[in-house]
Amino acid sequence: MRDKIKADYNVHGISHINPGSIQDWSTVEVNKIFDLLEGKPSDLGLSVLESGMINPVRSVSGFMFLSENEFHNCILCRKVDCPNRRAEFEEEEYINSL
Numbered sequence: 001m002r003d004k005i006k007a008d009y010n011v012h013g014i015s016h017i018n019p020g021s022i023q024d025w026s027t028v029e030v031n032k033i034f035d036l037l038e039g040k041p042s043d044l045g046l047s048v049l050e051s052g053m054i055n056p057v058r059s060v061s062g063f064m065f066l067s068e069n070e071f072h073n074c075i076l077c078r079k080v081d082c083p084n085r086r087a088e089f090e091e092e093e094y095i096n097s098l
């Protein structure tokens with residue numbers, strides 16, 4: 001999807017941030033994103049679990065934005081062995097985000 005957006009809009013730096021990736025943005029706020037999409041997620045078979053995780057698993061939501069320097073919220077995430085990690089965890093950035 002990132003590659004398609006880059007090609008379709010002729011842009012380079014795309015960053016992404018999602019609920020649960022930073023201290024003040026809980027995973028349950030995925031519901032607000034789904035509300036903004038007015039039923040489209042359920043049309044695609046997506047639902048939000050009570051925990052804020054999306055079913056089917058490995059589905060993600062969030063916001064993409066253009067930026068000169070790509071930001072991946074993975075630098076703030078302590079999850080070990082995540083198959084979707086886009087950037088190494090950065091302890092100092094994590095502490096600064098608290």
Ligand code: SF4
Pocket residue numbers: 021073074077078079082083084085086
């Ligand atoms: S490391 Fe995995 S769980 Fe953590 S923010 Fe990145 S993709 Fe999400």
